[in-house]
Amino acid sequence: MAEALLFLRIIKTIIGLLGVFNNGLVIVVIAKVEFMHSKTNAFIFHQAVIDFFGSLLLFLQSNIPNPAPVPETTAGQLLCRVWIGDALLWLLFVTSTFNLLGLTVERYVAIVFPLRYYSFFSRRPTTAIMISSWVIGLILKSYSFIIYNIVDGVCQFQRVSVSHVMGPLLICLQYFIPAGMMLFFYIHITISLKRCALRVAPPPAFLTKPGPSAASTSTGTTGMKKTCPSDSINLCTSGASNTFEDKAVRPINYAVNDQQDSLLRARRNTFKTLVIVFVVFLVCWSPSQITFFMFNLGWLKLDFSGPLNVFSTFMVAANCCVNPIIYGIKYKQFQRGVRYLFCGRRGHEELPRP
Numbered sequence: 001m002a003e004a005l006l007f008l009r010i011i012k013t014i015i016g017l018l019g020v021f022n023n024g025l026v027i028v029v030i031a032k033v034e035f036m037h038s039k040t041n042a043f044i045f046h047q048a049v050i051d052f053f054g055s056l057l058l059f060l061q062s063n064i065p066n067p068a069p070v071p072e073t074t075a076g077q078l079l080c081r082v083w084i085g086d087a088l089l090w091l092l093f094v095t096s097t098f099n100l101l102g103l104t105v106e107r108y109v110a111i112v113f114p115l116r117y118y119s120f121f122s123r124r125p126t127t128a129i130m131i132s133s134w135v136i137g138l139i140l141k142s143y144s145f146i147i148y149n150i151v152d153g154v155c156q157f158q159r160v161s162v163s164h165v166m167g168p169l170l171i172c173l174q175y176f177i178p179a180g181m182m183l184f185f186y187i188h189i190t191i192s193l194k195r196c197a198l199r200v201a202p203p204p205a206f207l208t209k210p211g212p213s214a215a216s217t218s219t220g221t222t223g224m225k226k227t228c229p230s231d232s233i234n235l236c237t238s239g240a241s242n243t244f245e246d247k248a249v250r251p252i253n254y255a256v257n258d259q260q261d262s263l264l265r266a267r268r269n270t271f272k273t274l275v276i277v278f279v280v281f282l283v284c285w286s287p288s289q290i291t292f293f294m295f296n297l298g299w300l301k302l303d304f305s306g307p308l309n310v311f312s313t314f315m316v317a318a319n320c321c322v323n324p325i326i327y328g329i330k331y332k333q334f335q336r337g338v339r340y341l342f343c344g345r346r347g348h349e350e351l352p353r354p
Contacts (some may be wrong), residue, residue: 019055019321069153167296
């Protein structure tokens with residue numbers, strides 16, 4: 001299987017270079033462009049930093065030859081367990097997963113519970129979530145330090161007595177549970193956005209001049225106030241004539257509706273971008289995690305140099321460089337940020353807003 005391993009090395013090298021460039025661009029744009037400084041973009045920035053180092057490590061591991069034989073010393077054991085055994089690389093991959101989960105939670109709270117957003121996502125909680133993603137990654141991947149060992153000068157994977165329990169458990173914790181949580185959040189966000197779209201649409205009753213019966217129930221001789229539903233964005237007035245109300249309130253309603261509609265479209269654009277990121281994450285991670293889940297349960301014999309492992313490893317590695325491409329195609333605020341960075345204010349203004 002030397003050809004397969006050579007092919008994997010070439011692919012990893014290409015992915016590593018693309019990931020370094022693409023994620024480096026995301027880092028620079030978000031860091032340099034002031035209007036990109038938001039909580040959502042802070043998570044995207046953190047994601048790009050993790051994927052940048054993951055891509056760099058992928059490139060270095062593919063092109064720096066390992067010593068042969070690997071010395072059976074403390075340094076050799078550390079090299080085997082951390083570098084050759086990919087523990088450091090998978091630490092970055094898993095940390096990226098939990099940062100994506102944090103980004104999903106941030107969008108979930110912002111859209112579904114907007115009144116609680118600023119109490120939940122101030123600077124300190126946001127920083128704590130990002131740090132937690134690293135801590136969780138370190139805890140979960142510490143298992144990788146004990147499943148590699150030097151045998152006759154070669155760093156090899158070895159089963160331990162608890163592999164049939166720890167292996168599936170860790171895969172559930174690092175993949176199936178986060179993926180299930182993100183799926184739930186995105187479904188709930190979709191429902192919430194549809195409800196928002198219905199509330200933003202102006203009710204037909206406010207678009208026509210009220211008749212005599214409507215006037216008597218709103219601002220007629222009884223002097224009672226005109227009321228509107230609590231979830232309506234239209235403005236209501238009282239103590240004024242029907243003619244004045246029809247002329248003055250409707251333009252204000254249109255302005256408010258336009259502002260709300262613009263905000264809703266921006267939220268939808270960010271949401272659609274992150275849904276694509278999530279779907280790509282599932283596509284890239286599922287082959288590897290399902291394969292290793294079955295391998296640890298003894299349901300599958302895995303050849304670590306075989307085509308199945310080569311393909312699944314390639315898919316996980318590809319996830320490092322694909323997110324910036326999605327941002328460039330779908331995320332309109334990032335597009336404006338790139339245009340602003342390279343073309344200045346004029347280029348930023350020329351690009352259509354969402």
